[in-house]
Amino acid sequence: MIRTVLTDDEVLARQKLRQLLREERDIEIVGECATASETIQVVSEVTPELLFLDIRMPAMDGFDLIDALSTRHNATLPQVIFTTACDRYAVRAFEVHAIDYLLKPFTQDRLRSAVQRVRERSVNFNLIAGGVDDVDVSGGRHATRIVFKSRGRILFLPVTDIRWISAEENYVRICAGGESHFLRDTMGHMETRLDPQMFLRVHRSFIVNLDYVKEVQSDTEGESKVVMVDGEKIAISRSYRARIQKLLYR
Numbered sequence: 546m547i548r549t550v551l552t553d554d555e556v557l558a559r560q561k562l563r564q565l566l567r568e569e570r571d572i573e574i575v576g577e578c579a580t581a582s583e584t585i586q587v588v589s590e591v592t593p594e595l596l597f598l599d600i601r602m603p604a605m606d607g608f609d610l611i612d613a614l615s616t617r618h619n620a621t622l623p624q625v626i627f628t629t630a631c632d633r634y635a636v637r638a639f640e641v642h643a644i645d646y647l648l649k650p651f652t653q654d655r656l657r658s659a660v661q662r663v664r665e666r667s668v669n670f671n672l673i674a675g676g677v678d679d680v681d682v683s684g685g686r687h688a689t690r691i692v693f694k695s696r697g698r699i700l701f702l703p704v705t706d707i708r709w710i711s712a713e714e715n716y717v718r719i720c721a722g723g724e725s726h727f728l729r730d731t732m733g734h735m736e737t738r739l740d741p742q743m744f745l746r747v748h749r750s751f752i753v754n755l756d757y758v759k760e761v762q763s764d765t766e767g768e769s770k771v772v773m774v775d776g777e778k779i780a781i782s783r784s785y786r787a788r789i790q791k792l793l794y795r
Contacts, residue, residue, distance in 0.1 A: 546573040552584045553599040565656050581605035595663055596623040600634050611641055626659050635699045639692040687740040693728050708757045712750040748782045
């Protein structure tokens with residue numbers, strides 16, 4: 546059973562969520578809270594595995610609550626699914642490793658898919674504890690998807706779809722097939738989020754996905770370029786040349 550706490554300052558919202566969760570047979574609701582302070586106390590007492598959390602609440606919002614729970618000594622933070630009527634917090638929610646972000650009013654199917662993500666992550670952690678080292682865990686050390694807003698949409702982009710990333714002043718440009726997306730981020734931060742076995746910094750302004758690299762070309766003057774499978778050519782700076790040669794020719 547997945548021990549679960551519901552936090553929402555609206556009684557009707559908690560009742561509706563409890564009703565929907567009755568269809569999820571492995572969910573055990575062990576607490577309901579209307580405020581952040583109540584949640585901190587309940588989570589400390591019952592140590593749930595899952596927390597359904599509203600964002601806009603009096604005194605402390607959902608992000609303040611997560612910060613407070615994270616600072617507890619030797620305490621494990623439950624997996625978090627945000628439930629809110631506001632879409633503008635989605636990117637921030639996934640930055641704090643939320644499992645999912647449910648926009649009210651959500652359907653039974655949408656709730657079920659969020660709970661399924663909790664189940665899958667729990668299975669992955671159990672496999673890791675049993676000695677499996679190559680399990681892909683969303684929200685772990687390296688991102689498995691990038692979540693961001695683009696043209697009024699919230700996009701969930703698998704990192705495997707990313708071909709290359711470039712710096713564009715105060716933004717990064719993510720090329721994924723025929724689409725490009727601009728995020729207000731830095732190359733350094735993007736590099737830390739991505740698996741170095743898949744992504745390689747070849748220039749101060751470029752990161753490439755090695756799965757989409759076709760070849761490396763060098764000219765008579767010693768300048769090198771990465772040629773991507775779509776024909777795109779990306780310069781390799783001298784300071785990064787040894788790194789890509791080591792990976793491509795190992």
